[in-house]
Amino acid sequence: MKNISDGGMSVVRFLKSAGVKHVFSVSGGPLNTIYHACSVLDLPLIHTRHEAAACFMAEAAARVTGAPGVAAVTLGPGVTNTVTPALVSTMAGTPLLILGAQAPTHTFDRGAGMSWDPLPILDSVTKWSARVLDVGRIPEYLDIAWRKMWAGRPGPVFLELPADILAANVADAPPTQASGPVAEIRPHISPVASKSLTAALATARRPLMILGDELFWDRSDRLVAAIEKHQIPFTTLRLARGLVDETHDLWAGPGYLPCNAALRQALAEADCVILLGHHFEFDLGFGAGVNAAAQVVQIASDPDLLGRNRRATLAVQASPASAIPVIEAASTIPIDADWVARVVDGWRGERRAQLAAVTGGALHPVAAVDAVCAGAPDDAIFVSSHGNVDFWADARLRLRRPGRYLRAGQSGALGAEIPYGLGARFADPSAPVIVFVGDGGVGYHIMEVDTAARYGRPFIVVVLDDEMWGAIALPQRRTYKETYEMTLPRRDWGRVAEGLGGDATFARTAAELTAAIRSAVAADRPHLVQVPVASVLSPYMDYIST
Ligand SMILES: Cc1ncc(C[n+]2csc(CCOP(=O)(O)OP(=O)(O)O)c2C)c(N)n1
């Protein structure tokens, strides 16, 4: 082991100081300095099977722990393989640092092997991207990257590191600037905004609270107290899933209008909508269905989100967590209790109706999701893909803690789910992790079962097998009365998993599925359960494809 102080050491020293726990990677010659430094400085390096999977794992770690993940990839195709996860991370608002190698600077513009200029490509899918051309400036550039990653709504950043810069001796170019990761900066709610917020609440009779992404990073231990004091019905969206226990009496279901008709109605009837740490995005119908006469209070640190798609009557640029004690302190709202009961009962009724749809024959997706949950321990982390059957999972799961449900989000990217499962297990080594994926999505990154086996970080993959690309096939059939290249023959995914070092079960009934999950959790080895399911269009897909 050479004890050198080169660019690779500078990189890893920074990552350690920033609290990074793993570097996810696929190797490449120029990355050797980083690999060496990870070994010397004891930063665990995870060698995956695909650069996209490495990035998804790094991003998953952030979704579980709240601390950013890091991926290191080689030049050219190594970097372009990160484009999709960078896009997912941008659209989901999650922090991710991608380090990409480059050919040595003296070969620039000569057509060096594997080399391509990735900055125009990565620029378009990240918050910020840059090239480092001076070994002494590596800590400074990482510092900039870290700040950009967290500024406002979090997102991915990309740093290109040419091979000669990574290999250069730091002693020849001492660091330009002492740096370390900055603390997150969020503006505290001002006294003036607090007064306006209190005034808005004072006239509310039918308030509805939407808990969104920023609250995941910006927690408040007064959230439940504020909700309960005023008896405000609330919904949870994307990163905020599970932020408040979703078995709570006041939970109005998941914050996705396409799968929650009760929420659509509640938004149309509410007289005060409190949107915390989010904007009126696609799954909130861009705010179009909100009662035109309602007061809309929107609180977010990132001013770019304020008023996006739908104007707020009170838009506050502040940490949503800093606003929650103001809500709690407000005089009790003279609430319309009958309306609140209608809102929460509306969602419960829809949940019951999901079960009523379960019929005989192949397992209904709802029955499959329930059977998995029945075998899963309380601390399980769930991941779901973006096929039709997963939309049933999205509407069926009730998360009881934050960071326990991972889904690519607004990008809708198939393929993130299996690496998310493994990334989650690295982030929380003791939590059982269960991934829901279709027979289409499973083909993207099933290879990562091998990575799970190599590193002893097991997770469970549940393949909901309807023998088709269902999310596309079912609307196709509805519109055209036929489908085009949509069928998938039943493949033996269990044998694939076994070939990669995992175990496997084929389950046909709910009881077999629950038993398979229980024994997989107990064995704590990578496990794939394949379940034939009925092909039934989920309410979500039904809504968005009409
Ligand atoms: C990267 C990517 N490619 C294509 C799509 C479009 N797409 C969405 S769902 C789907 C079918 C998924 O099939 P499967 O995984 O079997 O789930 P099912 O819909 O059958 O439940 C496709 C192709 C996508 N969301 N992401």
Ligand SMILES: [Mg+2]
């Ligand atoms: Mg399918």
